[in-house]
Amino acid sequence: MSNSSKLAVVLDELNRAAEQLAGEQLEQLAEAIGSAGRVFVAGAGRSGLMMRAFAMRLMHLGLDVYVVGETVTRSLSKGDLLLIGSGSGETKSLVPMVQKARSLEARVGVLTLSEASTIGRLADIVVKLPGAPKDQDGEDASTVQPMGSLFEQMLLLVCDAVILRLMDKQELTGKAMYGNHANLE
Numbered sequence: 001m002s003n004s005s006k007l008a009v010v011l012d013e014l015n016r017a018a019e020q021l022a023g024e025q026l027e028q029l030a031e032a033i034g035s036a037g038r039v040f041v042a043g044a045g046r047s048g049l050m051m052r053a054f055a056m057r058l059m060h061l062g063l064d065v066y067v068v069g070e071t072v073t074r075s076l077s078k079g080d081l082l083l084i085g086s087g088s089g090e091t092k093s094l095v096p097m098v099q100k101a102r103s104l105e106a107r108v109g110v111l112t113l114s115e116a117s118t119i120g121r122l123a124d125i126v127v128k129l130p131g132a133p134k135d136q137d138g139e140d141a142s143t144v145q146p147m148g149s150l151f152e153q154m155l156l157l158v159c160d161a162v163i164l165r166l167m168d169k170q171e172l173t174g175k176a177m178y179g180n181h182a183n184l185e
Contacts, residue, residue: 010153013143017154020130026158028125029083029109030165033058036081036107042068043085044093046152051085054159060177061166068097078105086110087131087151089117098122111155129154 033039039058043051051067058065066073068082076082082101084094089112098119101108109125120126131142131151143150167173 009144013145013150014153014157017130017150018157021158022128025125025127026162026165029111029127030162030169032081032107032109032125033063033083033162034166034169037077037079038064038066038074038081040066040068040073040076040080040082040101040106041085042082042094042097043155044091046148047085047087047155050152050155050159051083053156054083054085054163057160057163058166060180061163061170061172062180076101076104076106080104080106082106082108084108084110084112084119084123085155086117086119087113087129087148089114089119091119095119095122111158113151127158129158 039055041051041055041058042048055065055067080101082097084098086094089110095118098108098110099122102122107125108119108123109127110119110123111127111129112120113129113131114120115126115128129151131154167177
């Protein structure tokens with residue numbers, strides 16, 4: 001199979017996955033972000049990288065946003081929102097964060113494959129992304145892609161779609177967001 005046909009397979013999987021999204025869940029997430037005092041994001045592995053990309057775009061929107069674990073991350077408190085990206089919703093390093101956020105009366109949102117997971121059950125807002133959890137061999141039966149690639153790609157795309165919704169609400173353009181873009185590079 002050629003590289004272009006492999007790309008076509010990936011794009012086809014993403015299109016099929018996008019058709020399964022619940023628009024009301026994305027709207028709920030956008031509303032929660034818009035009404036939060038501060039937004040904190042976390043994830044592990046590649047999901048964590050997608051959440052970092054989301055944090056950057058939220059910052060470009062002018063929001064007060066932090067990546068959990070960074071040295072400049074402030075303390076979470078009531079009125080804040082913790083957003084977790086976790087395919088399984090069971091990531092051992094993320095569950096205690098969610099429990100702590102709940103004890104501090106912060107809201108919790110999760111983007112996950114499993115609404116019934118530990119994090120899904122603890123969250124105020126659940127965005128269920130399409131796909132199937134990896135089996136013990138690390139394979140996902142719903143995709144030809146390795147490991148959690150389909151979930152991680154959908155996570156990035158869904159986060160970008162939420163950014164577009166927030167831009168609409170704030171009547172912002174991409175050009176206007178450049179005012180918050182890094183300028184020491």
